[in-house]
Amino acid sequence: MSDPFSQTPPAIRQALLRDLTRRTFFQRAGFGLGGAALGSMMSSDALGAGADPLSRLGLHHAPKAKSVIFIHMVGAPSHLDLFDFKPELQKRSGELCPDEFFAGKKLAFIREQPNLQGTPAEDRFAFKRCGQSGVEISNLLPHLQGVADDLCFIKSLHTEQFNHAPAQLFSLTGFNRFGRPSIGSWVTYGIGSENRNLPGFVVLITGQVLGAGNSAWGSGFLPTVHQGVEFRSQGDPVLYLSDPNGMTRGDRRKVVDAVKDLNGMHLDDVGDPEIATRIAQYEMAYRMQASVPELMEIDSEPESIHEMYGTQPGKTSFANNCLLARRLVERGVRFVQLFDQGWDHHNSVFKNLPNKAKQVDQPIAALIKDLKQRGMLDDTLVVWNAEFGRTPMAQTNNGSGQSTAIGRDHHKEAYTVWMAGGGTKPGHIHGASDELGYNVARDPVHVHDFNATLLHLLGIDHERLTFRYQGRQFRLTDVHGKVVDGVLA
Known part of the structure; x- marks a missing residue:
C-alpha cells in the first residue's frame, strides 16, 4: 500500500503525525458521535412519543x-x-x-x-x-x-x-x-x-x-x-407562522425542503449539532402552521369552561x-x-x-x-x-x-x-x-x-x-x- 503522506513535505508530515494522537482521535470521534446522537434523538422525537421512552418513563x-x-x-x-x-x-x-x-x-x-x-x-x-x-x-x-x-x-x-x-x-x-x-x-x-x-x-x-x-x-x-x-x-401566535402573501403551503414546503438540503450538506461537512437543531426547528415551524391555529382557538371550548376560567376569546x-x-x-x-x-x-x-x-x-x-x-x-x-x-x-x-x-x-x-x-x-x-x-x-x-x-x-x-x-x-x-x-x- 502506498504511503498517503509520500508527497507531503517532511515538516508538515511530522506536524500531522504529531496531531494524530490518541486524545485527538477520541476528541474528534466524540464530536462526530455527539452529532449522531443528537440527530438520533431528533429522529426519535420526530417519530412521536411512542419512539421516545424518555418522554414516558423519565430520565433516571x-x-x-x-x-x-x-x-x-x-x-x-x-x-x-x-x-x-x-x-x-x-x-x-x-x-x-x-x-x-x-x-x-x-x-x-x-x-x-x-x-x-x-x-x-x-x-x-x-x-x-x-x-x-x-x-x-x-x-x-x-x-x-x-x-x-x-x-x-x-x-x-x-x-x-x-x-x-x-x-x-x-x-x-x-x-x-x-x-x-x-x-x-x-x-x-x-x-x-x-x-x-x-x-x-x-x-x-x-x-x-x-x-x-x-x-x-x-x-x-x-x-x-x-x-x-x-x-x-395577537397576530400570528408565533412570529412568521403564516405563509407570506402569494405563497401557498406547497411553496412553503419546497422552501423548507431546499433549506433542509442545504443545511444537511453543511451538517455533513462540519458536524455542528446546532445545524441539526436548525433543521429540526424549520420542520417544527412548518408543522406548527397546522397545529398552532387549532390550539389557539379557545372559543371552541364549552361555555361552562369560559365561565369557570373567566376567559374572553380574542383578548x-x-x-x-x-x-x-x-x-x-x-x-x-x-x-x-x-x-x-x-x-x-x-x-x-x-x-x-x-x-x-x-x-x-x-x-x-x-x-x-x-x-x-x-x-x-x-x-x-x-x-x-x-x-x-x-x-x-x-x-x-x-x-x-x-x-x-x-x-x-x-x-x-x-x-x-x-x-x-x-x-x-x-x-x-x-x-x-x-x-x-x-x-x-x-x-x-x-x-x-x-x-x-x-x-x-x-x-x-x-x-x-x-x-x-x-x-x-x-x-x-x-x-x-x-x-x-x-x-x-
Whole structure:
C-alpha cells in the first residue's frame, strides 16, 4: 500500500503525525458521535412519543409528573398578605423594626429604619382556614380557597438575590447572571416532548417580563431547540407562522425542503449539532402552521369552561393563558411557563394587591379544577412561584400617613410558594417563617432545593442531568440542592 503522506513535505508530515494522537482521535470521534446522537434523538422525537421512552418513563427514575405549568408572578407578590398570615406581626404593626432585621442588612429601597407592617385588619384581608386541611389563605383569593386541599405550600423558601433581574435568573436558571439555560430548557433537554407538532417548552406572557427578559426562558448553552417559544395573543401566535402573501403551503414546503438540503450538506461537512437543531426547528415551524391555529382557538371550548376560567376569546388576559396552558399540556407539551407582570408593590400595596389577586385568583383555581376533573392533575405539576418575597417592614414613599401609600420592599430571607398535583402532598404545608415573617424558623428550602425537587418529580436526578460546556459539567442546581422529601406524596 502506498504511503498517503509520500508527497507531503517532511515538516508538515511530522506536524500531522504529531496531531494524530490518541486524545485527538477520541476528541474528534466524540464530536462526530455527539452529532449522531443528537440527530438520533431528533429522529426519535420526530417519530412521536411512542419512539421516545424518555418522554414516558423519565430520565433516571419513574416520574410522578409528566408535564409542568409553571406560573411566575413577576415582581413578587406580598406572600405575607396572601398565604403566610402572622398574628404577631399584625399585633406589632407600626412598631419600629427590630435592629437585627435592619442593621447591616441589604435592602433594595428601604434606607432608614422602618416600622413593622402587618396585614390590615379588614375582612377582605382576613385569612380563612380552608377545606379539610385547614390551610390558611387570604380572603383576597376566594377561588383559591376552594381548592386549598389540592395545594402544597412551601413557607420557608429563601434565595440569595434581592433585586429583580438577578433573582429571576437565579430562580429560573440557577444562576444570577445571563447565559445559563432556564428550567424549562433543562426539562426538555432531559426528557424531550410528547408532541412532534408543538414545541416542548412554551411561554405565555401577560404584561412584560421586566428584569431578566427572555433569558428567563432561554436555552443558554444547551442546543437552541430547547429554548422556550413565546406564543403571542395577537397576530400570528408565533412570529412568521403564516405563509407570506402569494405563497401557498406547497411553496412553503419546497422552501423548507431546499433549506433542509442545504443545511444537511453543511451538517455533513462540519458536524455542528446546532445545524441539526436548525433543521429540526424549520420542520417544527412548518408543522406548527397546522397545529398552532387549532390550539389557539379557545372559543371552541364549552361555555361552562369560559365561565369557570373567566376567559374572553380574542383578548389578551391571564385567564386565557391559563386555559391555553391546559390545552398545551393536554396535547403533550412538556413545560408551559406563564409570566404575569405587575406584582412589584413598593407603593400602595394594600390598594394594588386586591386588584392583582382578583385577576389571577379565578383562572388559577379553574386551572386546578379543570385538570383535576379531566384526570390530569395527578401527572401535571402546577407551580406558583416568584423571584423572592416581601418584607414584613413598611416601605413608606411619602409622608401622608395613608395606608395606601405603604409598600413592601424585596425580601429574600423567607417567602412562600406552592405547588399542586404532579406527585406533591395535597393540603400540606412544609416549613415556616418566624412569628414576624422575616427569617426561616423551620425546614429551610433553598431555591436550588426547590428546583431539584421539581426535576425529581419529573423523573430526573438533578445531579445527573448535566451538560458539558467550556471544560466543565453544568447543571441547573450548580453544585448544590437536595430534594425536599417533605413535599412528596
